[in-house]
Amino acid sequence: MPGSDATSCGILRVVAGAEQTEIGTGVQGMSDVRTGVYVCHCGSNIAEKVDCARVREFASELKNVVVARDYQYMCSEPGQELIRQDVEKNGINRVVVASCSPRMHEPTFRKTLETAGLNGYLLEMANIREHCSWVTTDREAATEKAAALVAGAVARVAFHEPLEERFADLKQRLLVVGGGIAGIEAALKVAAGGYQVTLVEKEPSIGGNMARLDKTFPTLDCSACILTPKMVAVAQSENVTLYTYAEVEKVEGYVGNFQVTIRQKARSVDTSKCTGCGVCYGKCPTRVPSEFDAGLGTRKAIYVPFPQAVPNKPVIDREHCLQFTKGKCGVCARFCPTGAIDYEQGDQLITEEFGAIIIATGYETWDPAAAPQWGYGRYDNVLTAMQLERLVNAAGPTKGKIQLQDGSTPEAVAILHCIGSRDENYHRYCSRFCCMSSLKLAHLAREKTGAEVYNFYIDLRAFGKGYEEFYNRVQEEGVHFIRGKGAEVIRKDGRLAVRAEDTLLGRYREVPVDMVVLNTAAVPRRDSEKVGQVFGIQPSPDGFFLEAHVKLEPLKTATDGIYIAGCCQGPKDIPDSVAQGAGAASEVLSLFAAGKVKISPVVATVDSQLCSGCRVCLPLCPYSAISYDEVNRTAYVNEATCKGCGTCVASCPSGALSVRHFTDEEIIAQIKEVLAV
Amino acid sequence: MMAAFEPKIVGILCNWCSYAGADLAGISRTKYPANIRIIRVMCSGRVDPTFVLQAFAEGADGVLVSGCHPGDCHYQEGNYKTYARAEILEQLLEQMGIEKGRFRLTWVSANEGEIFASLVSEMVEEVRALGPFRPTRERFAELQATIGREVAPAAGAGGEGND
């Protein structure tokens, strides 16, 4: 391998580097470093592009390397055993594993070292899979790159010191954000374990989107019937504190110890006095389109969103209430039998501490008014799926009657799948539950009106338990299926018509109907970006929250102690949301049961000999972990609050700050060696 | 001059966004040139400007520093500090006569694997067009002074390096 001489590094060479590196590292007798290098084939994942034997040979000649091996699967038991054997027989005290990303297997190999009696931090991984074999076309180039990465890791690991993980106390209290089915499930499960749970919901009631649905597929259970007992259980649980009409404003701290500020928006109703009798909204003179009914019905300016709301206590919508807009009305206050109306009430900020957070903020549906071709907002009787859902519902604006704008019953209904989903122009992803909800709505429309129902679909994805059977049933009920996406909705002869290319018949069709239902994409909530920033979690390319690992850690986020569940992670149906809610609860329960959290020993340190006491670092720390010691006139780091980002280190003018495991010496040694190959 | 000059680029990436973005490029099997060597730091805020200078001194033809998008830093605001420092660093590099294209500070999130790949491809081409980084004696002395280490030209300084 060219450039394998570790001292020659291209154009320049650090001559006095070695001496410099000894300062302050605490590593005595660097000559004692005995490194083992393990090059993983990862089956063919690495070996196909990287000549692992050559990398091993190259590694064996690097400084401090006493043994170098290549092996099929280093993460397998026999692979790990190789390391253990070398610790025992060859006395290695540093380990380099060249395999996948450390974000994947660093914990695995740290354990391996520990079971071999070595400190887990004496490991360095060279990422020759994600950063090399998987992204490189040319085998020669990939092999050379792998060698460079290994050289860097070998140089760096020499400086690694044994570090002790510490444990911090943990608040065994959970915050759940979002009171839809996923959040409710999570809250109930953790509360049942005996832990305190606070559930924060932005709307005046919990229940989320599920509360708005009429029936659920494929069993056609009434959605409210299966949801409301859980909502009531939340209200009744001694372990759950519920804040509705509230939002999380600020999150500080870290796993085990989050400080959270919750804004309880002014309800204008004193809930301790309110009995939920409903006189106020009976008397309120102001009507506003109902959000809960997807704009089809109206509610009052003082309202509960739906009859089974939890809590069953109204809020005043100050944007529409005459008392607030015109300064006069006062009807609700006059009629309230308990004097619960409070126009003066202000927002309240509540600060609480939590050990873990579950985010279950759900989804909303895409507004098809953005795409005029489907006629929504332009023609009467073009509805969204949620609007039909509300029409079918016995508690909805028409008391369960599916009717046209003029009050008559439709004779033909078209249901258009994938509106705004699986569409390059809007959202590329599949919204997952719309096929099945379209089938359900087709069934309900046919059952309730006897109308001819036409489903326009691209593909039918009946993926779940009992779903294919339900599809068959709906077919047998005489619903028409047209394989072709509804391309356009037009007005013709006083009715509506749907245009589509029937890809089974291979011809263009125009189907006259009285009502068109657009099953639109599930999209991230409009404030999800803000929510992400408050909690420090990232979105996926589709805007839904990003999980730590798409397959193996679907409920964790990149931030320890913050979990996601339900549709905020991506569109999913009720069974999957419930499963995720329960799954996130189980993550939290294991965290709480452990009773302590591990804190990383990767923190900043101050060499008081070098510190000039300039205090440049103090304001740089986002965690206020650095303080100034007036007596010694130096900075010092509170290890319990330091998160080890190293921002202070990079700013220290006297080189007094360092951060364990990411010292200047380590990084510079790595830079030097990756360039030497 | 070699027929094909293959630039060496050091990428210093934060663990939470950019390193994860580079991982995603791999997981998605998005191809990009092998010229980059990635080094992981916990936060882009850890990147001491001298790392960048050191990398040039050690023979890098280009240096990429990448962190989370503004507002997304895992440690709240490390990347703002990086940004502020990079501005000064860029001026310094300019004074030293180090061409603009050789240093880049970017924001790549954990889901921007494709963006990371195209960014690397783009930078490799840009640096390739600039040619090998060969510091003159004076510039070299400046680098040496800035890094505060004794740095001496290796045999054949000003040559092609040894690849």
Ligand code: FES
């Ligand atoms: S963690 Fe990515 S820039 Fe700070």
